[in-house]
Amino acid sequence: MNGTIQNRDAFLGHIANRLGRERKTSVERPKWKYNPQDEVLKNATQDELVEVLKEQCKNIHTNFVLSNSKDLTESIKKVVNEYGGGPIVAWKDERFDQFGLTNLMNKEWPESGVDLHFWDHTKGKENIDKANYANVGITVSDVTLAESGTAVLFSSKDKGRTVSFLPATSIVLIPKSTIVPRMTQAARIISEKVRSGETVASCINFITGPSNSADIEMILVVGVHGPIKATYIIVEDM
Amino acid sequence: MAMKIGTGEFNDRVGTGIKDSFMRGAVSSAQERFQSRRLSAAEELGNWEDWRSHGEEIRQHVLENLDYYLYQLSENVSKRGGHVFFAQTAEEASEYIKNVVEKKEAKKIVKSKSMVTEEINLNAALEEAGCDVIETDLGEYILQVDDHEPPSHIVVPALHKNRQQIRDVFKEKHGYDKSDEPEELALHAREKLRQEYLNADVGITGCNFAIAETGSVTLVTNEGNADLVMALPKTQITVMGMERLVPTFEEMEVLVSLLTRSAVGQKLTSYITTVTGPKEEGDVDGPEEFHLVVVDNGRSGILGGEFQSVLQCIRCAACVNACPVYRHVGGHSYGSIYSGPIGAVLSPLLGGYDDFKELPYASTLCGACTEACPVKIPLHELLHKHRQVIVEKEGRAPVSEKLLMKAYAFGASSPSLFKFATKIAPTVTSPFTDGDKITKGPGPLKAWTNIRDFPAPNKENFRDWFKNRPKGGAN
Numbered sequence: 001m002n003g004t005i006q007n008r009d010a011f012l013g014h015i016a017n018r019l020g021r022e023r024k025t026s027v028e029r030p031k032w033k034y035n036p037q038d039e040v041l042k043n044a045t046q047d048e049l050v051e052v053l054k055e056q057c058k059n060i061h062t063n064f065v066l067s068n069s070k071d072l073t074e075s076i077k078k079v080v081n082e083y084g085g086g087p088i089v090a091w092k093d094e095r096f097d098q099f100g101l102t103n104l105m106n107k108e109w110p111e112s113g114v115d116l117h118f119w120d121h122t123k124g125k126e127n128i129d130k131a132n133y134a135n136v137g138i139t140v141s142d143v144t145l146a147e148s149g150t151a152v153l154f155s156s157k158d159k160g161r162t163v164s165f166l167p168a169t170s171i172v173l174i175p176k177s178t179i180v181p182r183m184t185q186a187a188r189i190i191s192e193k194v195r196s197g198e199t200v201a202s203c204i205n206f207i208t209g210p211s212n213s214a215d216i217e218m219i220l221v222v223g224v225h226g227p228i229k230a231t232y233i234i235v236e237d238m
Numbered sequence: 239m240a241m242k243i244g245t246g247e248f249n250d251r252v253g254t255g256i257k258d259s260f261m262r263g264a265v266s267s268a269q270e271r272f273q274s275r276r277l278s279a280a281e282e283l284g285n286w287e288d289w290r291s292h293g294e295e296i297r298q299h300v301l302e303n304l305d306y307y308l309y310q311l312s313e314n315v316s317k318r319g320g321h322v323f324f325a326q327t328a329e330e331a332s333e334y335i336k337n338v339v340e341k342k343e344a345k346k347i348v349k350s351k352s353m354v355t356e357e358i359n360l361n362a363a364l365e366e367a368g369c370d371v372i373e374t375d376l377g378e379y380i381l382q383v384d385d386h387e388p389p390s391h392i393v394v395p396a397l398h399k400n401r402q403q404i405r406d407v408f409k410e411k412h413g414y415d416k417s418d419e420p421e422e423l424a425l426h427a428r429e430k431l432r433q434e435y436l437n438a439d440v441g442i443t444g445c446n447f448a449i450a451e452t453g454s455v456t457l458v459t460n461e462g463n464a465d466l467v468m469a470l471p472k473t474q475i476t477v478m479g480m481e482r483l484v485p486t487f488e489e490m491e492v493l494v495s496l497l498t499r500s501a502v503g504q505k506l507t508s509y510i511t512t513v514t515g516p517k518e519e520g521d522v523d524g525p526e527e528f529h530l531v532v533v534d535n536g537r538s539g540i541l542g543g544e545f546q547s548v549l550q551c552i553r554c555a556a557c558v559n560a561c562p563v564y565r566h567v568g569g570h571s572y573g574s575i576y577s578g579p580i581g582a583v584l585s586p587l588l589g590g591y592d593d594f595k596e597l598p599y600a601s602t603l604c605g606a607c608t609e610a611c612p613v614k615i616p617l618h619e620l621l622h623k624h625r626q627v628i629v630e631k632e633g634r635a636p637v638s639e640k641l642l643m644k645a646y647a648f649g650a651s652s653p654s655l656f657k658f659a660t661k662i663a664p665t666v667t668s669p670f671t672d673g674d675k676i677t678k679g680p681g682p683l684k685a686w687t688n689i690r691d692f693p694a695p696n697k698e699n700f701r702d703w704f705k706n707r708p709k710g711g712a713n
């Protein structure tokens with residue numbers, strides 16, 4: 001159902017008035033004179049982008065792990081152990097299966113007593129409670145920005161927003177194919193979806209490392225409201 | 239009006255600012271660090287001037303077509319089930335929000351830092367409605383726990399407080415018994431605030447950029463507090479200054495890149511979040527109800543006039559960090575929630591000359607602000623324009639520009655700010671260079687003669703900075 005809109009006409013009429021013209025009912029998005037964003041990492045290959053991402057992880061207090069599909073299970077287990085084990089909360093995401101993690105997540109962990117909860121919208125608020133107590137949150141990047149070291153996450157009903165915020169630590173799987181030069185390409189991907197009639201996810205997170213603050217004497221503290229530690233695991237999918 | 243902070247006169251506030259040596263040290267070291275990070279973030283791109291020009295053209299285009307983009311934005315928010323309220327005044331905005339909150343019978347409200355909610359004095363209205371309002375940004379939270387101290391810096395609101403003071407505040411108010419290590423202090427706030435998010439009925443945020451094409455709002459933080467404010471409470475209210483929008487995701491990303499580099503020298507901050515309407519069918523987290531409040535509160539008066547370009551502002555505080563006057567007097571001296579050069583331009587426009595007529599004089603017109611601005615607002619020219627308007631209106635200046643310059647000359651040894659200002663300033667064409675009526679006698683002059691007590695600026699850094707700053711038009 002459409003939401004309400006109040007006081008619009010008077011408000012916009014006043015603006016048009018101040019601008020000295022009638023109200024506009026259509027505006028062409030201009031062809032911009034400057035496009036500096038296209039110059040960044042312009043001709044980089046996918047492998048070069050991985051290198052840029054790796055370097056940038058040093059600046060954003062994020063652990064970087066390169067993995068191929070064979071050792072992915074071991075890589076994840078290692079990071080989870082370093083973070084002190086479960087409880088874990090993860091998106092219910094078909095990509096885990098594609099990456100060959102079914103055995104680990106559906107069998108090995110549950111059987112060895114690791115508390116793993118998949119975010120499942122039919123379980124309602126329980127998901128949030130689980131995420132709040134979780135030690136590790138696991139998500140998968142939809143688009144990854146090499147320049148800034150950013151994972152872009154599109155939320156949906158089985159991909160809760162708070163999986164990357166409430167747990168004490170965060171692991172983001174980064175499919176190599178999702179790596180693009182910078183935010184420019186992510187914005188274009190989203191815009192294209194919108195223009196082809198897709199609805200944009202109700203929440204899109206551009207996440208760059210763990211949460212931090214320099215509000216006390218300008219001293220950097222890593223881990224404020226969101227995760228205290230973060231790891232990106234690059235998954236060879238191409 | 240809520241933009242005004244502090245009670246004393248401008249000159250008293252300046253005096254207090256100058257006396258607080260921790261504050262002064264904190265301000266100048268923060269300025270240096272932000273400044274150098276900003277410069278390296280800009281340099282790294284290689285074509286920073288093109289970025290600035292792009293930012294400028296986007297912002298100008300939006301302002302020129304503001305009615306259209308606000309229409310498109312509101313249509314798209316509504317299509318996604320969100321409610322939009324256009325508020326002409328601060329009171330209308332607060333009233334609407336208060337009504338929503340009362341309808342929800344909300345007791346607890348979590349907020350993420352926002353200048354515009356300060357501007358409309360929202361907390362007072364909410365507290366009047368019997369709500370417990372919690373600021374979640376770490377710096378804001380500290381100020382709030384400390385009996386609502388006003389913020390002193392746009393990006394680092396508690397810049398004037400040292401760690402011992404913060405520990406003492408937590409100790410007095412929460413019985414905190416740990417050390418004054420920033421990690422421990424932050425952990426304490428994390429634990430306290432986590433409960434607040436989970437129990438809050440309503441979450442309130444500002445808005446860095448709304449996106450017209452999709453009806454989205456974008457929030458930029460490092461702490462992740464805005465995300466929890468938007469994800470956990472059942473109702474979300476986002477308040478935006480009416481000019482804070484862009485056509486599409488593609489312009490949003492450009493402005494976000496300019497913002498994060500200019501504000502904190504980061505390529506992107508830890509969390510940039512774009513939210514569109516309430517949660518979708520089946521979603522577990524995210525608000526059930528979404529309200530967008532679009533605030534005019536004096537902005538339309540700026541539109542179409544000679545100060546229009548100030549509305550290009552993306553609130554990065556780069557001008558604040560570049561300003562030699564801000565360095566001396568600190569944020570509180572401005573007596574406005576908007577401090578530094580942007581505050582000196584914006585406060586008289588939004589709050590009126592009566593309350594803020596001294597602010598345009600809190601500048602040497604050196605032009606460092608203009609050069610720092612990522613969207614190319616000609617700040618020092620606007621400050622000069624203000625002075626002309628004030629002189630025209632009042633027949634005289636509230637403070638003597640001549641003495642002000644002299645004061646700087648006394649206060650700062652060579653290379654003095656005075657020389658700096660007169661030699662380098664593009665145009666220090668004073669409308670009242672001599673025969674100025676107020677050069678004699680006490681009154682407002684006192685404040686500026688007191689500036690003699692200013693310590694010399696950190697010469698090395700100042701010189702280095704000046705030598706290394708990017709020249710306008712380079713690249």
Ligand code: SF4
Binds near residue numbers: 557558
């Ligand atoms: S005026 Fe320019 S530099 Fe100052 S806060 Fe606004 S955008 Fe930033």
